[in-house]
Amino acid sequence: MSRTPFQLLVFLLSICSIVVAEVDVTHDLLPRQSPSANDVNSPICKNYAVVANLSTIALNSTYRAAFLRSSPLGTFPAREILDVQAPKLxxxxxxxxLNRRCGNLSQAAIDGAAANLTAGTVLGLPILDAPGIDPANVAMPIVGIAIFLMFGGTWLAL
Known part of the structure; x- marks a missing residue:
């Protein structure tokens, strides 16, 4: 059986990949943060993160309006979600x-909310435009005059 140089190269690379895959590097890995870095994944830290994120949105009128406008649930269920979490923060x-164990998640939520609003999202939802007529639109004075005539005409007819 004759082997081509390409087949030998592939064979050598496959042997090297097996050798590299068997090297145990878990003892060489160090935690990137503090010794309590694994505590961030605990249920209490996750709860703190949820409360901090929802409270940040609930307590800022710009974030709140964007969330209520963009929520697929509707205004009242979305408002209830925000209002339940805000007093806990x-x-x-x-x-x-809790802050020593999990870190300052409230500041992280504030920074994250500002970055998300700049990117056009709030709590993972794309921010939708406000419904209604633009005040600079031509239809706005026409609608205003029509409303004035209907209500004014009714008042004058009495």
């Missing part, structure tokens, strides 16, 4: 053990 921000 103050206690979580003042809990030193």
């Amino acid at each position: 103050a206690a979580m921000m003042m809990d030193t053990q």
